[in-house]
Amino acid sequence: MSEAASGEDLADLELGADAMRELGSKVLERCIDHVARLGETASCGDVHDIEAIRSARLALPEIGMPIDPLLDRLFDEWIPRSFTTPGPGYFAYVPGGGLYATALADLIAETTNRFVGVWPAAPALAEIEASVIDWIAQWMQFPPTARGLLTSGSSMSTWIAITTARECRLGTRIRDGVAYVSSQTHHCVAKALRLAGIAGDRVRVVPTDASYRMDLDALRRAIESDRDGGLCPFFVASTAGSVHFGAVDPMDEVADIADEYGLWHHVDGAYGGFFHVVPEFRTILRGLPRADSLALDPHKGLFLPYGTGALLVRDGADLRRVHGASADYLPSNPDDEVYDIASYGPELSRPFRGLRIWLPMMLYGAARFRAAIAEKRSLAVLAHERIAALPNIRVALPPTLSLFAFRIEHPDRSPEDNDRSTRDLIDGVTALGRVMISGCRESGRDFARVCVLSFRSRKSQIEHLVADVADVAARTGRT
Numbered sequence: 001m002s003e004a005a006s007g008e009d010l011a012d013l014e015l016g017a018d019a020m021r022e023l024g025s026k027v028l029e030r031c032i033d034h035v036a037r038l039g040e041t042a043s044c045g046d047v048h049d050i051e052a053i054r055s056a057r058l059a060l061p062e063i064g065m066p067i068d069p070l071l072d073r074l075f076d077e078w079i080p081r082s083f084t085t086p087g088p089g090y091f092a093y094v095p096g097g098g099l100y101a102t103a104l105a106d107l108i109a110e111t112t113n114r115f116v117g118v119w120p121a122a123p124a125l126a127e128i129e130a131s132v133i134d135w136i137a138q139w140m141q142f143p144p145t146a147r148g149l150l151t152s153g154s155s156m157s158t159w160i161a162i163t164t165a166r167e168c169r170l171g172t173r174i175r176d177g178v179a180y181v182s183s184q185t186h187h188c189v190a191k192a193l194r195l196a197g198i199a200g201d202r203v204r205v206v207p208t209d210a211s212y213r214m215d216l217d218a219l220r221r222a223i224e225s226d227r228d229g230g231l232c233p234f235f236v237a238s239t240a241g242s243v244h245f246g247a248v249d250p251m252d253e254v255a256d257i258a259d260e261y262g263l264w265h266h267v268d269g270a271y272g273g274f275f276h277v278v279p280e281f282r283t284i285l286r287g288l289p290r291a292d293s294l295a296l297d298p299h300k301g302l303f304l305p306y307g308t309g310a311l312l313v314r315d316g317a318d319l320r321r322v323h324g325a326s327a328d329y330l331p332s333n334p335d336d337e338v339y340d341i342a343s344y345g346p347e348l349s350r351p352f353r354g355l356r357i358w359l360p361m362m363l364y365g366a367a368r369f370r371a372a373i374a375e376k377r378s379l380a381v382l383a384h385e386r387i388a389a390l391p392n393i394r395v396a397l398p399p400t401l402s403l404f405a406f407r408i409e410h411p412d413r414s415p416e417d418n419d420r421s422t423r424d425l426i427d428g429v430t431a432l433g434r435v436m437i438s439g440c441r442e443s444g445r446d447f448a449r450v451c452v453l454s455f456r457s458r459k460s461q462i463e464h465l466v467a468d469v470a471d472v473a474a475r476t477g478r479t
């Protein structure tokens with residue numbers, strides 16, 4: 001690159017075929033090497049060395065540089081200073097792993113750089129994206145009226161869903177609209193409500209039962225009280241797998257209540273939605289196919305890299321009514337039925353997201369995704385059995401899907417001491433370097449969480465997890 005930039009024609013940014021091959025193979029080598037070493041990489045890198053971290057703030061060079069020192073710094077200094085999210089021992093937050101096929105799909109999409117915002121500009125590519133949405137809609141047992149959108153993640157999907165619900169159910173009566181979430185609802189829903197113009201004083205937080213599922217009587221009472229007060233209840237969010245404890249709301253019953261009172265029922269399936277791919281798990285997620293909108297994260301449950309979200313809307317016409325827009329400078333869509341992506345979401349220019357799901361799904365086939373998702377749940381059940389059997393451990397909720405939370409509870413110690421021991425357990429296990437777990441605070445108490453959802457996590461990592469939790473828990477017990 002440096003030679004080209006300092007050559008005769010600075011304005012010529014094209015690389016020759018040989019230079020592209022050389023750059024590409026150098027990048028590919030480093031990526032493959034990185035993946036090959038994930039098993040022996042510390043589960044959490046040094047994210048505290050501020051000086052080394054700030055070294056990533058480089059001045060923009062006037063003359064370009066060769067790629068080798070840039071790759072060295074990236075792969076040797078900066079990438080390792082992070083949580084090792086693609087590693088096999090990553091049980092923190094909600095993992096996914098990041099299938100390599102998606103990186104290749106992005107390479108194709110971004111090298112060919114076609115415009116997929118409007119159907120006439122790249123109709124076959126828009127069809128690829130439409131077929132990905134169809135596959136997801138079929139997995140979720142949504143009706144043929146459903147349409148959807150690939151987004152960057154569930155936060156964006158949720159915001160688009162809420163904006164659609166607001167437009168369809170409230171029109172100009174925005175200030176009268178009331179939304180219902182539970183105490184376990186992910187904070188992205190409150191944020192999306194705010195972004196969609198629903199103020200905090202119009203959001204009701206419904207309590208949950210002993211299993212952290214939305215309390216249906218409390219929901220009904222809250223709706224009736226708002227209705228009696230002249231307000232307009234319009235939206236309720238259920239969660240198919242909460243981020244703290246993996247709880248699944250009674251979606252079928254929430255759907256009944258939503259039908260009765262005319263509410264839009266949104267399901268947050270960011271973490272748990274893709275468990276619906278496995279037929280045996282559909283009873284756990286009963287009612288999910290009745291949602292008016294469903295947010296999903298292929299970057300979690302389909303094991304894809306970050307930046308892959310999806311939204312399904314039961315009646316695709318709603319999505320289109322809110323987002324449809326045209327301009328006479330753009331090629332016109334020959335037919336309302338074709339999948340004109342910009343008519344279903346807020347973006348016009350956007351990456352060709354469809355390929356990053358389509359390529360891995362075509363390469364692996366559905367059966368392997370089903371098998372991998374089913375395995376993650378079995379591994380979580382196994383981890384729970386073993387960890388729950390350790391002394392002085394209290395589990396908050398056994399895994400409904402593939403996530404469970406627990407804390408240290410020495411009967412002769414104060415809750416605050418047990419909180420401290422639980423936090424020490426999280427840090428101590430992660431510091432051993434084989435696995436990483438994270439924590440949460442619920443009802444004023446600290447919990448450690450284990451979420452098994454990386455395709456790279458197999459039985460041996462569960463052995464490491466259980467051994468390291470047992471080891472550190474025994475040590476915290478002695479202090």
Ligand SMILES: Cc1ncc(COP(=O)(O)O)c(C=O)c1O
Nearest residue numbers: 153154155186188243270271297
């Ligand atoms: C249950 C749940 N909902 C929503 C989100 C937000 O999704 P995203 O980070 O893709 O925007 C998350 C993220 O972890 C989640 O676990």
